[in-house]
Amino acid sequence: MNIRTIAMCLFVSMTLVSASSADNKPVVNPKSTIPPTTTQQATDLTVAAPAKTPTAVSDEDVNRFTNTIVLIKDFYVQPVGDKTLLNDAIRGMVSGLDPHSEYLDGDAYSTLLMTTSGEFGGVGIEVTPEFGILKIVTPMDDTPAAKAGIKSGDYIAAINGKLVSEMSMQDAVDKMRGKQGSQVVLTVLRKGEKTPLTFKLIREVIRIPSVKSKMIDGDFAYIRLTQFQDPTAKLMHDAILNLKTQNQGRLKGVILDLRNNPGGLLESAVQVVNNFLDSKKLNNKYKDLIVYTEGRLPEAQYRAKATGEDILNGAPIVVLINGGSASASEIVAGALQDYHRALIVGTTSFGKGSVQTVIPLDKTHALKLTTALYHTPSGKVIQNVGIIPDVQVEDLKVTKNKTPDDIAMIEPIKEYQLKNHLAGAPTNPNAAKALENDDTGLAQDDFQLFQAVKILHTMYSLNLLAGK
DSSP states (O other), rough: OOOHHHHHHHHHHHHHHHHHHHHHHOOGGGGGGOOOOOSOOOOOOOOOOOOOOOOOOHHHHHHHHHHHHHHHHSSSSSSOHHHHHHHHHHHHHTTTTTTEEEEHHHHHHHHHHHHTTTEESSSSSEEEEEEEEEEEEEETTTTTHHHOOOOOOEEEEETTTTGGSSHHHHHHHHOOOOSOOOOEEEEOTTTTOOSOHHHHHOOOOEOOSSSEEEETTTTTEEEEEEBTTTTTHHHHHHHHHHHHHHHOOOOSSSEETTTTOOOBOHHHHHHHHHHTTGGGGGTGGGGGGEEEOSSHHHGEEEEOOOOOOOOTTTTOEEEEOOOOOOTTTHHHHHHHHHHTSSSSEESSSOOOOOEEEEESSSSOOOOOOOOOOOTTTTBBOOTTTOOOOOEEEEEOOOOOOOOOOHHHSSSSGGGGSSTTTOSSSOOOOOHHHHHHHHHHHHHHHHHHHHHHHHHHHHHHHHHHHOOO
């Protein structure tokens, strides 16, 4: 079969699909899909007006397409095979839809599956195309990128000296991957920097632990979710139980840190929320929904309801988010915010509220298509808006020079800190000093977390006053 015949078959197929869409009888096999994922890149997406009935393909359209292929084959500086042209045509057709839809060849499909399982190769960066280059959504925790100081909001202008603007998205991602121990050089543009920054990174096998936990500031727990993988909800559940056991069976409250969490599996996010909502006490508010989606196809209509019990028995929760919190992170934050189960603290999230469904084409190829938009339980759209925190806290930097002015940024000056202060009753000065050091140290290391701890203390105190 020659390329002209292939082109004609392709357009006939497109015409038939258009006709099917116009009749509102699209056919999708729901069993062939993988749960929607956001493990590749996240970005803003402009929601278009309701689609009109597609215009039928004319003979002129077919001729223009086939003539383009013939001209490429006859006049391009290097020979190009029919298979390459066909694959590129599919790739271009899908990439023109929106930033998240993607044609996955064998390597890209395998990478997607590896990412959702929690292990893959590279430098540990989530990216999205913007302004013809790559914007960094977030550097993942404990990866070469994070350790080198790459930040959310940076732009990658070149990889190994080659301009990103001259590469496809997939080519750029592929160039950042490579053999463990090999080096990749990223040229990065950062707001506030007059000249580009150069980062020489050594590639590693990226194993992302999706849950980190510890006790913080007494009887409060700190849970960090780096992304939403298959085991994330269970790992978080087990971590909370372990912290409870360490703390005589109770926790005064929890800080759930979703900052720079780019998302992951939708079902995992639903299970995480289920750990904090008592379905028997929701009183059918918002129909007990955790999240729902709306799309063109019946298969894109998704409803997830709360069915679990509150593992914290009502103890207060503070959820930390920032501009790197995307997709599944926003679903968790939005649900807990709508039910007033948690106070959302930080800065407005990324605003990636579209669903991508992976539909296999064969054993080694698939389409990742945007099929629906997420809604929080109250009906709020996440796309392009994000989750707006209840308490806005910027990521400020507190100087480490312990002058009275610096301490005053964190807490009011106390009597014992004044010069020539009078001694009072015998006390343990080390206790006061330890409290001061703990506070200033946390504020210097992570100001948003420092503020979250203070807020959680207040929430716990208010619960005591209310008799909860």
